[in-house]
Amino acid sequence: MPVRTPEWVKDAVFYQIFPDRFARSKRLRHPRGIHFKPWGSPPEEQGFQGGDLLGIVDRLDYLQELGVNALYLNPxxxxxxxxxxxxxxYYRVDPLLGGDAALRELLQEAHARGIRVVLDGVFNHASRGFWPFHHILENGGDSPYVDWFYIHGWPLHPYPPDEKTPPNYGAWWGIPALPKLxxxxxxxxxxxxDVAEYWIHFGIDGWRLDVPEEIDDEAFWQDFRRVVKRANPDAYIVGEIWHDAQEWLQGDRFDGVMNYGFSRAAFGFFGAQTLRTDYKPGGYELRPLDAPAFARAVAHLLSLYDWEVTQAQLNLMDSHDTARLLWTVQEDEGAARLCVLFQMTMPGAPCIYYGDEIGMSGASDPYCRAAFPWHDRGQWNEALLDFYRRAIALRHRYPVLRRGDLRILYAQGQTFAMLRHLGREAAVIVFNAGNQQATLRLEDLHPLPEGTRLQDVWGEGRDVVVQNGSLSQVTVPARAARIFMAHP
Known part of the structure; x- marks a missing residue:
């Protein structure tokens, strides 16, 4: 069976939003007596700061100017x-976010701008307030819904006296607040x-699936795909899987996964000098890599899946479940910029975690979930924001950076180069992660014809010409990149 993934994902630049902390709209009128924490309160205090879906609508112009054309929203x-x-x-958008009407407005306004919207689906576990579980709490073994969960004893103890007392029902990671379905x-x-299909019909553009491996049921996920794709063949299905996921990406379950392997490779190479090696996102080690090791990691990522699937991977550097990009490289902005430029020049859909583009930083949950400082432009790194805009615009401008095939050209020391090719368009991308200027010769440039002139569209603006099948004396400043483009 040929593998098919949504065409729009291959051209997408995603922006992940944690709704409570992105933007609060003055247009949303809450009932009297509702109280939020002040916007910008320390995230470790938990609580609600009042971000809502209309707040996202109000900031769509900002996102469009950034170059974003797809949103992934946490639940x-x-x-x-x-x-x-x-x-x-599962059938009601939280009233604190504006309810169903706010989602309807977000979808209408986003779609009018060519921006897709993917929602987070949490189907492994629910909550103590989920109506079938509450029914069991009230009725015990007499509840008709008793088999909707994994009950190990009576009476249920949904609020154990301490953390050492496990719940007497199946719960995700033993957390009493999360009964497993x-x-x-x-x-x-x-x-x-039905939930999955309902919201696709409502107008969303796909699902990001939380901890799907916890549902060890291949037939369920095959049914899930059939239901979703029947409702919208172009819907995107992406799973939260932190490792290689070949069995999930054979065309019968997901279109892609959250590509944490991509982020680990990028951190290892571009952040080698400042990487927090004591930090293990998702339990996986971060290790400094030289160019040859990085090339092996890139080649491994490219070998895992069908090309259709590789183009539909969600290539992220950070998320609500990890420390932020800048924190992970100890505020090394040069490393962060190279990571982002790598995202924008690789196959797969880049995903930006809200606020990274203005320099937000923070350790893992809850510190990575701070409020976006709309109220204080002085906190913004305007130069970094401009960098993101230029890098995203470059990806949108040249189809070869989105859909071109890829071949590694060079990997020595701290310098890595690759060739991307699509029809008559080609790009030679060279990264120097070291502290010294690098000068290199790039060979084996087929299918570029002899005499092909390539324009530097990112660095110094100097053209280079293919001579004797190679590019000689290519110079890349320290901690920088050059992108040479040949196009009609």
Whole structure:
């Protein structure tokens, strides 16, 4: 069976938003008596700071100017947690976010700008407030929904006296607030598949799936794909899997995964000098890499999947589940810039975590979930924001950077070069992660004809010409990159 992934994803630049902390709209009128923490309160205090979906609508012009054409939103359904991974109504957008009407407005306004919207689906576990679980709390073994969960004893203890007392029902990582759903139950199965289809019909453009490996049921995910693709063949299905995921990406389950392997490779090479090697995102080590090791990592990433799938990977540097990009490289902005430029020149959809583009930094949850400082432009790194805009614009300008095939040309010391080719368009991209200027000769440039002139569209603006099948004396400043483009 040929693998097919959505065409639009191959041209997408995603922006991930944690809704409670992105933007609060003055247009959303909450009932009297609602109180939020002050905007910009320390994220470790938890609580709700009042970001909402209309706030995203109000900032769509900003996102469009940045170059974003797809959004991935952390969960938006009704929940008693600021991150909303504790769902208690899958069919209702949280009123604190503006409810269903706000999502409708967001979809209309985003789609009018050519911006897609992907939602977070949390189908492995629900919350203590989820109505079938509450039914069991009230009725015990007499509840008709008792088989919707994994009950180990009576009476249930949803609020154990201390953290050392495990819940007497199945729960994600043993957390009492997150009762695990029994997806083997046909009623649970039908319910979740209907939720998936309902919101696609509502107008969303796809699902990001939380901890899908916890649902060890291949047939469920195959059914999930059938339901979603029947409702919208162009819907994007991307799973949160932190490692190589070949079995999930054969065309019968997901289109792509959150490509944490991509981020680990990029951190290792571009951040080698300042990398926090004691930090292990998702339990995976971060290791400094020289160019040959980085080339092997890139080649491995490219070998894992069908080319259709490689182009649909979600290439991220950070997320709500990790420390921020700048924090991970100890505020080394040069390393961060090279990581971002690598994102924008590789196959797969780059994903920017909200606020990275203005220099927001922070350790892992909860510190990576601070409020976007709209109220204080003085906190913005304007030069970094301009860099992001230019790098994203470059990706949009040249199709070869999005869809061209890729071949590694050079990997020595701290210098890495690759060739991307698409029809009559080609790009030679050279990264120097070292502290000294690098001068190199690039060979084996087929299919570029002899005499091809390539324009430097990123660095010094000097053209280079293919002579004797090579480019000689290519100079790249320390901690910088050059991108040479041949196009009609």
């Amino acid at each position: 938006i359904f009704q929940s008693a947690a600021n991150h909303r991974y504790h769902t208690y109504d 029994n997806v083997a139950n046909p009623g649970v199965r039908d319910y979740l598949l």
